[in-house]
Amino acid sequence: MTTTSDFESMGALVTGGASGIGAAVAAMLLARGARVAVLDRDTAGAPAGALAVEADVTDDDAVREAVDRAAAELGALHTVVSNAGIGSIGTVEDNADDEWTRVLDINVLGMVRTARHALPHLRRAAAARPGAVSITQTCSIAATAGLPQRALYSASKGAVLSLTLAMAADHVREGIRVNCVNPGTADTPWIGRLLGRADDPDAERAALNARQPLGRLVSADEVAAAIVYLASPAAASVTGTALAVDGGMQGLRLRPAGG
Ligand SMILES: NC(=O)c1ccc[n+]([C@@H]2O[C@H](COP(=O)([O-])OP(=O)(O)OC[C@H]3O[C@@H](n4cnc5c(N)ncnc54)[C@H](O)[C@@H]3O)[C@@H](O)[C@H]2O)c1
Numbered sequence: 001m002t003t004t005s006d007f008e009s010m011g012a013l014v015t016g017g018a019s020g021i022g023a024a025v026a027a028m029l030l031a032r033g034a035r036v037a038v039l040d041r042d043t044a045g046a047p048a049g050a051l052a053v054e055a056d057v058t059d060d061d062a063v064r065e066a067v068d069r070a071a072a073e074l075g076a077l078h079t080v081v082s083n084a085g086i087g088s089i090g091t092v093e094d095n096a097d098d099e100w101t102r103v104l105d106i107n108v109l110g111m112v113r114t115a116r117h118a119l120p121h122l123r124r125a126a127a128a129r130p131g132a133v134s135i136t137q138t139c140s141i142a143a144t145a146g147l148p149q150r151a152l153y154s155a156s157k158g159a160v161l162s163l164t165l166a167m168a169a170d171h172v173r174e175g176i177r178v179n180c181v182n183p184g185t186a187d188t189p190w191i192g193r194l195l196g197r198a199d200d201p202d203a204e205r206a207a208l209n210a211r212q213p214l215g216r217l218v219s220a221d222e223v224a225a226a227i228v229y230l231a232s233p234a235a236a237s238v239t240g241t242a243l244a245v246d247g248g249m250q251g252l253r254l255r256p257a258g259g
Pocket of ligand 1: 015016017018019020021022039040041042055056057058083084085086087106110138139140141182183184185186187188189190191
C-alpha cells in the first residue's frame, strides 16, 4: 500500500525541477519522504528542502558533476526524473538546422547525458533495493499524436518515447525500471509563455482546453502524481511503459458536443 513515506531513505534527482511539472514532482517526492536534488539551468524556483544543483543538460561535464554531487549529498540515487525540456513551434519548413540541433540537444541528448551519468549510481542502489530504482522521462502527447506546428518538438518527443523503451530493455536485468509519462497540454509557466505570445491568449487557451476531451488543461500536479507513481516501489513491476496524462486526448474519439 502507498504511504506518505514510501520514498523514505530514497534519493531522487529531478531535472528541470525548478519550474512547472518538474517542480511539482520535486515537491511531491519531498512530501513522500525522499531526499531530492533539483538539476536545472536556473534553480531559483526549486522547492524548499531540495538540494539545488545548477547545470545545463547540454553540457556533459556539468551534468556528470551535478549528478555525482547529488548522489554524494543525498547518500544514494534511487530515482531519476528526466524532465528538462523546451518547446519549438513550426512546420518542417520553419526551423533551421541549428534550431533542430539545439532542441534535440536539450530534449533528447539531455536525457541521454542524465541517464549515462546516473546509471552507475542507480546500479549501486538497485543492488541494495530491487524494485525501487527507476528512471522516468517526461515525454508528450506529441510523441503519439500528430499536432500541427510541432514538427521539431514532436520529433524530439518521439525520440524520447523510443529511447525509453530501449533503455527499459537494456537495464531491466540490472533492476532499473525505465518509463515515461505523456502529458497533454499542461498548465505550467511554459504554456503561460505560449499564451503570452498568442494574438488572442483567451481564444488560444479556449482552443487548447477544447482539444482535450476533459475540456481543460491537465495540471502539473496531475502529471507529477503519475511520475511519482512510476518512480515508487508500488510500480515495481512497471517498466517500458508510456503513461498518458492527457485528459483523454490520445485515446478518445468524441462526437462534437451535442452530437
Ligand atoms: N507544459 C506542457 O503542456 C507539456 C506537455 C507535454 C510535455 N511537457 C514536457 O514537460 C517537461 C517540463 O515542462 P514544463 O511545462 O514544466 O516547462 P517549464 O518551462 O515550466 O519547466 C522546464 C524546466 O526545465 C528547465 N530547463 C530547460 N532547458 C534546460 C537545460 N538546457 N538544462 C537544464 N534545465 C533546463 C527550465 O529552466 C525549467 O525549469 C518538458 O520536457 C516538456 O517537454 C510539457
